[in-house]
Structures are given as structure tokens and as C-alpha cells.
């Protein structure tokens with residue numbers, strides 16, 4: 001039958017009437033940019049994450065960039081981050097002229113190894129940018145303590161972790177500011193691109209908002225150069241309909257993950273490790289094969305069986321050509337490098353059925369046995 005990596009159509013069918021009403025209202029009102037829908041969504045997101053402010057913008061990449069800019073991070077500064085993430089995490093650092101400094105990850109959670117952060121701090125370090133990878137929070141108390149001891153600011157890349165918790169608090173409320181993406185495949189996705197910044201810092205929120213609006217707080221008056229990073233009313237309306245369902249969808253992902261944990265125990269793959277300090281929202285259910293050859297054999301067989309999969313991530317960021325071509329010495333990050341070509345996703349979306357999961361498990365086991 002085949003199982004997709006992600007089934008977004010099922011989500012639409014369940015909310016069709018409400019979502020279609022948003023579409024026709026927006027078309028009828030002809031108010032496409034900003035306006036009350038965007039403001040309402042910002043309030044909803046801030047309340048959901050437990051922050052004072054939320055600032056909507058065009059996408060998660062911009063959310064990260066706007067935060068870096070608002071923090072005044074610039075050329076000569078260093079920002080400590082993880083090599084095992086989507087490329088946007090380091091782009092925001094590069095685009096304000098700063099230098100990403102990579103620390104290795106933990107096996108199992110694939111999150112930044114907080115115990116390695118202190119050794120990476122130099123006189124130029126300004127910030128730490130952890131990523132709650134695959135929907136699991138980094139150990140933020142430990143990280144924030146290091147940052148505080150060294151006078152550094154911490155920013156969460158929470159693009160994969162909306163709804164994830166850490167000691168009872170939500171991702172997005174665990175550091176100075178956080179970036180979320182509403183790309184369609186994220187746990188809360190819109191019908192195009194979208195993003196939001198969450199923070200308790202009023203000045204940061206105002207600065208990011210101004211930057212996102214051409215450096216202007218009053219229309220046609222500009223006291224700095226900004227950019228254009230807006231969320232459409234349509235996207236905001238869609239997200240407002242979907243957000244009340246997010247916890248239920250995340251619970252469905254967690255239930256599906258628990259089924260894989262049991263069904264795949266002992267088959268020879270490293271299964272995701274979940275820390276006890278919070279709830280992971282399984283943006284992706286990632287398994288690690290014993291070698292790149294085995295990973296490629298299994299993913300090929302899954303493809304032939306019509307089961308969706310992909311490598312996350314095929315190549316650690318410090319090994320990407322954009323860094324290697326400079327000729328600078330590469331950091332040695334063995335845990336992250338050990339994931340190259342070996343970590344891949346199994347379908348784990350809200351509403352996946354037991355029969356679909358059985359099919360995935362059978363395809364994986366069958367491939368491993370040959």
C-alpha cells in the first residue's frame with residue numbers, strides 16, 4: 001500500500017470547513033497582509049508558549065536572522081551552535097557577519113552536547129544557539145547556567161519543537177528568544193511559508209518587529225535599514241485554526257513513536273533517546289544504522305516498498321562545502337560525523353495508523369534481514 005513520510009492531506013480533510021472559511025474570508029475582505037488575524041495569531045502563540053511577546057514573520061530562517069540582528073550580533077562575534085541541524089541555523093549567524101562555532105552532539109538525542117560548550121567559549125563568543133532537534137528540548141537549565149556564568153545570550157532554534165516541553169515549560173520560553181517555523185511539514189504548518197519569534201524581552205520584540213518592517217515603527221518613517229519579513233493574513237488564519245489541535249497531533253506523534261520503540265527494539269538500529277526532563281514532539285522519528293551501507297540498503301528497500309524516508313541529515317554542517325572550501329582547519333566532531341549518511345526518518349505523523357506502522361516496521365525488518 002505504501003506509507004508517506006508525512007500525510008498533510010489528512011490534516012486538511014479533518015479541518016476543511018474551518019480552513020476553507022478562512023480562505024474565503026481573507027479573499028472576501030481583501031486584507032492580505034498583517035491585520036487582525038496576524039495580531040490574533042501572535043497572541044495565541046505567546047499564550048501557548050508562555051511568553052510575553054510573539055512577533056510573526058515570513059519564515060523560520062527570518063525569525064532566526066531577526067533575533068540575531070536584534071541582539072546586535074555582528075562581524076567578529078562567535079555564536080556556538082550544533083553541526084547537526086538544518087542549514088538555516090548557521091545561515092542566520094553568517095548573515096549578520098558572525099562566525100558559527102560548532103560543538104559536538106550527544107548520541108541518541110542528537111542534540112548539542114551541553115558539556116562541550118564551555119570549552120568552545122572564547123573572548124569573542126556572544127551567543128549560544130541550541131536547536132531542539134527533531135522536537136526534543138536541549139538541557140536548557142544546564143546550558144543557561146553556562147551562558148550566565150560567561151555573560152552570553154541564549155537563543156532557541158525551536159523550529160522543530162513547537163509544543164515540546166522542558167521541566168513543564170514549553171520550547172520557545174526557555175531562553176532570551178526563540179525562532180519557530182510554520183513551513184508546511186513542521187509540527188504546526190501553514191499553507192506556504194511562515195515564522196514567529198517568541199520572547200519575554202520587550203526591546204528585542206520591538207527591534208525584531210521594526211527590522212521585519214523596513215526599519216520602521218511608524219509608516220514611511222525609517223530610522224534604520226530593515227527588511228521585508230511579513231506573515232500573510234491567510235497563513236495567520238490557517239495557523240489560528242490549527243494551533244488548538246497541536247497538542248492532540250503531538251500526542252499522536254508520541255504514541256506512534258512509542259509503537260516504533262517497542263516494535264524495533266533489538267533489530268540493530270539505534271532508536272531515539274528521550275530525556276525524562278520533558279516531552280519530545282517527534283518532529284521526526286530518527287533511527288541510526290550501524291553503517292552508511294546499511295542505512296542506504298534499508299532506505300532503498302523502504303523506497304521500493306513505497307514507505308517514505310529520508311536521511312536527516314546526510315552531512316554534518318561543518319563538513320559542508322561552504323566551510324571546507326575555505327581551507328580552514330575543520331573541527332573534529334566525531335559524534336555528529338558518525339551520523340553522516342546513517343540517520344534516517346520513519347513515517348511518524350499525526351493520525352498514522354497501526355496498520356501503516358506495521359507496514360513500515362515490516363519493510364525495515366525485511367531490509368535488515370537481507
Ligand SMILES: *Cc1c(COP(=O)(O)O)cnc(C)c1O
Nearest residue numbers: 059060061086088089159181183
Ligand atoms: C525548518 C527549520 C528552519 C527554517 O525554517 P524555514 O521556515 O524553512 O525558514 C530553521 N531551523 C531548523 C532547525 C528547521 O528545522
